[in-house]
Amino acid sequence: MIKERLFTPGPVPLPPQVIKALGQQIIHHRTPEFTNIFLQTREKLQKLFNTQRDVLMFASSGTGAMEASIVNFFNEGDKVLVINAGKFGERWRDLGNTFGLNVIDYQIQWGKTYDKEELKKIIEKNPDIKGILVQHSETSTATVHDLKFLAQVSNSLEDCLLVVDGITSVGVYKVYPEEIGVDILITGSQKALMLPPGLSVLYYSEKAEKRLESSKLPKYYFSVKAESKKQAKGQTAYTPAINLIVALNESLDLILNEGLDNLEKRHHILAEMTRQGLQEIGLKLLSESPSNSATAVFTPESLDADVFRKELLKIGIRVAGGQDHLKGKIFRVAHMGYFDYLDIIEVIAAVEITLNKMGYKVELGKGVRKAQEVYLNNI
């Protein structure tokens, strides 16, 4: 018997409290009981985002909330800048194009983050930009993009919204949109919120709210106005994802009880243990600006990463592979959400064992020792 452990960047393992909440008889959404849970959950999301403003929930995957960010706050022909540094950057671009925005596609080599000077040049040439669209943490390359500088740039423009996909950053970092200057922040349930997929979340700023009236793109299922009106009263415009909301109410307790500072610190340590542990045995990271949600690692050059992943699974560790041109080159280890320190020790030990098993000699325990040191030095 081998126990399969999920280390993929979404979905991530569910805590027992969440599993228990999911495995319950359904309750009706037009009841005081549900309204109460809904409003509690909403308030906890506001705490997570450190805001008093609207935080909406949609019965959809994260991509649905991305679509909501476009169709509610922009118009056909609006010029927007997409920070395109991976698979999900491409999704912003594709969404923008689908709905007729005028997309400036700022392509960045996968694994890198944006260059401030290049960005400034683009902005100088295009002062009429209506939005900057970015992934806080780009999941395909496990890269984090600094939001503060983007907020500064966005604010220097006449009427520009900073739109942030926080799908693999919320619950990993403290992402406080008002402090940072983010106008639209979205996330999804199956990452650091530790739930199954099917629920997405959207915050929008006062500045973004002003766009609601003038936005003419057709919207129905993802209508922010319709949902906003209802959700403030503990209801939803269309049937909510009842059991995911009940479970979110539980998982937010786990997050808020740990505290956002502790949570951010834990994720930093988990990420550092992974990064330093794997580098210690000679593996190279893909990202120059690695995210604390996941780590993308090259396998040794002559070793196909997908073959390696299959071997790794035999000892009980499921990691993700690379996408597009990185397929077969990298593997990605998640450490967001329901993970602790010994989970990382397992992964590193398993990688050491598997490399040796496949003929790539690395000193057994070397990476593990490094990770142990990182833990002791940081905790």
Next chain:
Amino acid sequence: MIKERLFTPGPVPLPPQVIKALGQQIIHHRTPEFTNIFLQTREKLQKLFNTQRDVLMFASSGTGAMEASIVNFFNEGDKVLVINAGKFGERWRDLGNTFGLNVIDYQIQWGKTYDKEELKKIIEKNPDIKGILVQHSETSTATVHDLKFLAQVSNSLEDCLLVVDGITSVGVYKVYPEEIGVDILITGSQKALMLPPGLSVLYYSEKAEKRLESSKLPKYYFSVKAESKKQAKGQTAYTPAINLIVALNESLDLILNEGLDNLEKRHHILAEMTRQGLQEIGLKLLSESPSNSATAVFTPESLDADVFRKELLKIGIRVAGGQDHLKGKIFRVAHMGYFDYLDIIEVIAAVEITLNKMGYKVELGKGVRKAQEVYLNNI
């Protein structure tokens, strides 16, 4: 202690097999394990619809699949006829208007179905109709609309799609789109499929498929083309509602093992027991064409239905109220999905008790006896 029993027309109670499937650790969607479950589920949906064609799943509530029916198969300015006989008929109209269709809003008094002659007249005046949009079972009034005549009408037109919201009819009736002549059939998870909300389903005919290429309405999250390509291979374009799909695989077994003929018969008997039992004690039905998924009943004239519902809840029965002008006038009892005969006996007995408790004398056991007779005469 009072056990609350859910008799609302969605969500409906979950069978233990479904609860068990939901209360499990998550699995990853890019695994052979999930692909296998996804393809099994897809095949079972095809059996449910008696088709070999594409049956897609979306991570959304039923309204999402309604939106998908519009944005993938129609164009701005397309003339469509909406059979508007209740709250969900209005939703077709609103969706049509939102996306710029030219909606003929055929309004029908709530509780009635369409009039064949009137319908023919509308069609004669508008031979260029591109779609007829209808609820098979209109949940707000518990009314079933005959699809066969609509399919005939639709087929008599040059290029018209019959678009059917089967949210409270699939799993209650045998709804075989190819046999009936339905072009687009959608349903949602939290009704007769016996799941929590958050998953919707869409079938489309060969005739509808031809529209995919010419449809210019923007679509991303609800793109039928993108999903169709992926789902045939056991994947989805965006993250699927993993745990609902795992649970649907279980609930479809319950449905298919019962057999569609038996399932249709059971729902017919449940509905007849409810209708005849409640009429026996002097209550009047709202619908002239009552659906087998739910029964809408007037309370005695001087008794506010919402006050009555609160009293009924005290003995353990939660039913739904009326919407809009029917608020306070009617209550709605669901009997779709995870219900059996003794459930109905409970409801009728509780209604008898509650009416007496509130000063409306009805003979105790009279409605129950009628329901028992219906059972014995039909089983």
